[in-house]
Amino acid sequence: MTVLSSQTFPKITLIWLMLPLALVACSKKEQAVTASVSNGAAVSALTDDEKVLNVYNWSDYIAEDTVKNFEAKYGIKVNYDVFDSNELVETKMLSGSSGYDIVVPSSQFMERQVKAGVFAKLDKLLLPNLSNLDPTTVKQVAMYDPNNEHAVPYMWSTDGIGYNVDKVKQFAPDAPLDSWALIFDPKYAAKLKDCGISILDTASDIRSIVLLYLGKDPNSQSPEDLKLVEAQLMKIRPFVRKINSSQYIEDLANGDLCVAIGYNGDVLQARDRAFEAKNGINIAYVIPKEGSIVTIDTMVIPADAKHQKNAHLFMNYLMEPEVAAANSNKVNYANGNIASEKFLNESVKNDPAVYPTAEIKAKLTPELSIADEYNRLLTRTWTRFQTGK
Amino acid sequence: MSEPSSAQLTTSRRLRSGARGRMAVVAVPYLWLLLFFLIPFLIVLKISFSTTQLSMPPYQPLVQWTGEQLNQLRLNINPGNFLYLWQDGLYAQAFLNSIKVAAIATFITLLIGYPMAYAIARSSIKWRGVLMMMVILPFWTSFLLRVYAWIGILKNNGLLNNLLLWLGVIDEPLVILQTNFAVYLGIVYSYLPFMIMPLYATLEKMDLTLLEAANDLGCRPLRTFLTITVPLSMPGIVAGCMLVFIPAVGEFVIPSLLGPPDSLMIGKVLWTEFFNNRDWPVASAVAIALLLLLVIPIVLFQRAQARAAESE
Incomplete structure (x- = not known):
C-alpha cells in the first residue's frame, strides 16, 4: 500500500499535467516520464x-x-x-x-x-x-x-554488546553489563565461554573497540597500540566460540550464544525474533561506558x-x-x-539502542579509513587472533 | 618401380586428411587448456609481480607509459610478493595444514568409497545404473546448498542433536558444527562421488575370471582381494584420490561454513589476502606458489605412474 502524503500528492498531479507534453517530446519511446521539481522547474526523464x-x-x-x-x-x-x-x-x-x-x-x-x-x-x-x-x-x-x-547516508549503526540477560546472570552474576570488560576481561570471558561468545569478523571495528577499552584513541594507527590490542585479544581467544558478522543474529535469538559484539540493529532483530518465537529468551543491547564506534552506511x-x-x-x-x-x-x-x-x-x-541518548552519543566515535600498510598489519593480527596462534 | 596407381594415391590422400582430422581433434583439448588454463594463469602470474595501489583495478600495471614518446616505458616488476610468502610463516603453516586436512579427508573418502564402488560394480547389471544414478543425484542440488544443509543438521539445536536428545543418547547438545570433525564430514560428503566414479569404472571392467582362478588355486578371499583386486583397481584409486585431494587442498566453502574459526587453510588465506588486505599481488603470488608446490609434483607423479604402467 502506498499512502499519498501531502508532499507527494501535488507532485503526482504535476506529472499528470506534464504527461501530454512529455509524450510529444519523446513519442517513440514508451518511457515512464515523470517530473522532478527542484529549485523551480527542472524537468527530466527519471528512468x-x-x-x-x-x-x-x-x-x-x-x-x-x-x-x-x-x-x-x-x-x-x-x-x-x-x-x-x-x-x-x-x-x-x-x-x-x-x-x-x-x-x-x-x-x-x-x-x-x-x-x-x-x-x-x-x-x-x-x-x-x-x-x-x-x-x-x-x-x-x-x-x-x-x-x-x-x-548519501542510508542508516547508521553502533557497535555494542548483545547479550542473553538470563544466561549472563546465571553464568557470570558478578560481570559488569555496562563495560567492554564483560568480553575483554578474561575473568568474565572464561565464565561466559560455555554459553558462547561471538565477535564480529571485522578487524578494524574490533581493534577500535579494544583501543577504547584500553583507554586509547580508537582511530590510532600505531603498530605499538596494535600490539597491545593483540595481547588483549589473545587473552580471551580461548573463550571465543565464533568470529562471524551475520550468524550471531540467529544464534542469539535461539539461545545458542550468551554475548556477542554486534551491530545494534542486528542485536535488536535477534531480540525481536526471540520475542516472536516466544522461546523465553530475553536479549538486550548495550553501548558500554568506555564508548564505541558509529558507522554510517552510505548509498x-x-x-x-x-x-x-x-x-x-x-x-x-x-x-x-x-x-x-x-x-x-x-x-x-x-x-x-x-x-x-x-x-x-x-x-x-525512544529506544536508546537505536537512537542513543545525548550522553552516550557523545561517546561515539566515527571510524576513519585505514592506511594500506597499517591494514596489512591489522589483517595479520586478525588472522593470528582467529587461529589463536 | 612403376608410378603410383591412382588407388594408392587416394589412400595416401585419405591418410593425410585423416591425420589432419586427428590433429583437429587433438587441438580441441589443447585450445581448451590454452583458453581456460594458460591465459588465466598468465594473468595471475602478471598480477603476482605487481604492486598494490588504490585504483581500479587495485594494482600497478607492469608496463607503464611515463611520457608521450614510445621509448619512455617503465617496468614495475616486484618480486617482493614471493619473498614475503617465504618470510612470513603464516603461508607455509596454512599450506601444510591444508595438505594435512586434504590428505586425511581423501583417505577417509577412499575407505568409504571403495566398498561402495565395489558393491555397485558387483551388483547385477540391472541395479548398477540405478545405484550409480543415486551416487550422482546429489549433483542436481547446488554444492553450496548441500553444505548449508549440513549447518541445519549439525548445529546445536539442529536435526542431529534434537534426534539424539529425543532418543536419550545425550543430555546436552553436542558441539559438532564449527569443529574439525565437521570439516572432514563436509569434505568426505561432498567429494565422495568423485571417488566412487573412477573406482567403479576400473572395478567394473575387471576380469572376474582372475578371481575364479585364484579361488580354484586355493587362495583365500582376503588375499585375492589384496593381491588381485586392489592392484588392478590402482588406476581408479589414484584417479579418485587426485580428484578428491586436489580440490580439497584449496577448499574454501566447507571450512568457512562448517569449520572452526581457527582452522587455517590456504583457501582462507587467499580470501584474506584478496578481500581483507586488498592485496591482489600477494594473493596471486599465493596462488602461483600453490600451483607450483602442488600441481607440478602431482603431474610428475602421474607421468611416472603412466610410464610404469606402459613398461609393464
Missing part, C-alpha cells in the same frame, strides 16, 4: 530505458515491502543482492563491472573507494528528498566524501552502473520520510532522515 535496477545492500537491512512498493510505483524490476562484509564490496567495486547500480558501503570504506574513482557523481537535481536529511549526518558523511558529491552509484537514473530514483525513494521510517521501524537502525521522525514507531524512536 533509464531499461526498467531494471541492481541493488547491493547489507543483509537484513530493509523492510520486506520497500522493494515491492518501489517496483509497483515505478514499474522498475529490482534485483536485490545482499552482502555481509565491506571487504567483499570493496573488492567487487575495485574489480569494476560489478553490474550493480546502487551499493551501500560503510563510510570509512566508501572514502577509499571514492579516492580510487569508483563512483559516479550524484545528480542532485534527481534527489529532491536530500532536503529530508539531518544536516549533522550529512556533515559527518562529508568527512569521508568531500562536498557530499558521491554518497553510492558505481561509475560504470548501467541504470544510473533508476539508481537515483531508488535513492530518492529511500529518502521519502515514510519509506525511511518503515525501514528503520523494521530493522531497528537509525536513519539520518529528520523528516521521517514523525513516522517512526514510538518504540523505535
